Structure formats: structure tokens, C-alpha cells
Amino acid sequence: MAIFKVEAEIRSDVGKGASRRLRHAGLVPVVLYGGDKEPRNLTLQHHKVLHLVEDEAFFSSIIEFSADGGKKQKVVLKDVQRHPAKQLIMHMDFMRVNDKNEIVMNVPLHFEGGENSPAGKSSRVMIDYQMNEVEITCFPKDLPEFISVDVSEFDAGDNLHLSDLKLPKGVTLVAFTHGDNDAYDAVVVSTSVVGQVETEEDEVEEVSVEVEATKQSKDDSAE
Template sequence: MISLKASIRSDLGSRASRRLRRIEDQVPAVVYGGADETPVQHISLTHNALLLALQAESFYTQPIELEIDGAATQVILKGLQRHPYKQRILHADFLRASGDTVLKMQVPVRCINQELCQGVKQGDGMIELVQAQIEVSGRVRDIPEYIEVDVEPLDVGESIKLSEIQLPRGIELTALGDGTDETRDQTVVHVIKQRKSAEAAAAEGAAVEGEAAGAEGTEGGESS
């Protein structure tokens, strides 16, 4: 489990947050949820430590141990505000959550056996991931870090839909419970035919024309 240290901040407001980021290299954040009587905590985290933790894929879907002034709290990342063009985190939201807490989470999709995909090996197919993330619901302890989708058997024109994905026990896909039968079972990944580049198409056309010209020349030679 990833661990981060944080401190309670009492100076609130946008001006205080800007000063926190600029002068102290800290990220303002809030921790909420849990029991009804548990108040919202306004905290700050070291920017570099948070940036490093964000490199782990599990940080977005798995429980995090947040040590706030020495007291450990288990949380889930619920929101992240980034600078539009700098590598800076502006704000973070954390939700208190134990392992038995039931939540909805966006989980990344990971394609496996791409090099063995039938459509890529035997044809001119290309794997296209339609949904990079899928929303699941279940207990925090059961939510996977990512969802694997095996693309090995797929040929050109074939796909894998939500209903065909294997999930851990106790985890459900929220999309399958919404909408109609026609709209909720969406495509997750498919294999499409690669488009030829303009250069490749031109080269192929030139080769065909060359063969045709050669054939005409041969016919003309035979008739003379």
C-alpha cells in the first residue's frame, strides 16, 4: 500500500493555497467521507512526494495510507487538479474508505498478448482500445488495479465487449446495469484494418502501373 505524509492546514482560501504551492512547495488537499460525524480535513502534502506516488498506476484505484500529523487514515483518491501545461498538481481530493467500503471506481484497461493477436499476425490488422478505463463497483479491497483483456484470438473486424470481460469475484461493471441491451454492452477493444499511408498507396500504384507497362511492351514486341 502506498503511504503519504500530510499535515493539517488551518490557513484556508485561494490566496493561502497559492502561497502554499509557490513558497512551501506543498499541495493543498481535502479528506472527506467516513462516519457522519467525521469532519472534512484540510491538509497539505509535499508536491514531489505526491508527484512520485502518482507514477504508480495503483494510486488511482487502490487504498492509500495517509498519515496526517502522525495519525494514519486509509483513503482513496477521488479527484486531482493539474496545472494546464506545467507538471504541477494544484489540488487533491481524498475519500476515507476502509477495505469493506463499496465504491464505484474507474479502472484502467490493459490489453495482453498483443504480439500474438491473430488479426495483427496474419493480416493487416491494428488493435484499437476503445475504452481506456471502465467503471466498476465493489468493495475497495476487491477492486483490481487494472483489468486485463486478452486480444490474442481477435481477427480483423472482431471485438471484445463489456459482457465478455472476466472480473474478480464481487466486482461488477456499472455500465451493464444502465441503459438498454443495445447501448450498455459496449465495445472495449477491437481489431481494425490498417489504413495504408499515402506513400504506400502511391508506391503500390506505381508498381502496378510499371507491371502493366511492362506487359504492354512485351505484347508489342511479340506482335512486331
């Protein structure tokens, strides 16, 4: 698992106006919460944040977090707010974690073997990936960066549901804890593509029929 280290700075100025000023100064407003401690208002350097969020693993990893050179603590990223049009991180939320309590996280699904599967090689079959992440619960030490999904044997008509996923040790899908039908939600489905390909011979034949019909119509009019 990749190890991410984040060093933040404490901020005392809060509110919309303060956040706007921080962004103009190249900083990202941050809130750290959770555990038995009070929430803290912090900032991160925007250029460093942009580098971190480029790595998918940053969103599903335990992060080594410190503020103003203080004691390091374990956290996870819980929320990122982005600008709708610019490459700009507006706000971030981090949550403290400890080894004794389970956490709930969204982790990405990595699909493997799709292109080499019978369905992937066929022009008459479409593989539809209906989920790209799942919500799990586990202890911090068991948090996976992603969950692999093997679809190398997929063929037309095959389906894979949440209940079919092979989970790492210590990891449980939140859907399994609901006691409803969420566990049967489809993750991947494959369907046959029905279509008719028109050949050049078909086109020539249609034109010939159309010309013959037009000629016949003119002959009838002449009579």
C-alpha cells in the same frame, strides 16, 4: 497489491490565495472527505506526490493515510488536478473508505497479447482500443489495481464489449447497474484496412502511357 502510505499535514489557511502560497512553498492543497467525519483541509509535499502519481496503481489502490502523525485511515484517491503546461500537481481529493461499504472507482484496463494476435500480426487489420479504463463498484478489499483483457486470439472482425470482460471476484461494472445498453459498449474492435499499394512497375507503366499519349497528341497536331 501495492501498499501506499501518505502522510499529510493539517492546514488552516484556505482559499485561492492560500492555495497559491502553498504551491509556491512546494506543497499540494488536499481535501480529505467521506465517512462520518467532516472534510479536512490538508497539505502534501509536492515532490513526494510527483513520485506517487508516477505509479499507475496509486490511482486504484487503498491508501494508508494519516495527518500530523494521527491515526491511520484507509482512503482512495478521487481526483487530481494538474497544471495544463507544467509538471505541477495543483490539488488532490481523497475519500475515506471502510470495509463495510462498497466504493465506486475507475480502474485501468491492461490489454495482453495484442501484438501476437492474428490481427496484430496482419498489416491489413487494425486493433482499436476504445477504452483504457472502466468504472467498477466493489468492497475495498476486492479493489483491483487493473483488469486484464486477453486479445491474443483477436482477428479481423472480432469485437469485445464490456459484457465480455472477465472481472475479478467481488467486482461489478457500474454499467451493469444502469439497466441500459452500456454493457454492450465496445472495448476493443478490429477492422480490415483497405488500401492499394502502388508498385514501381505500375509507376513505370503509367509514365510510359503518359509519354505515348503526349507523343500521339503532337503527331496529330503536325497533321
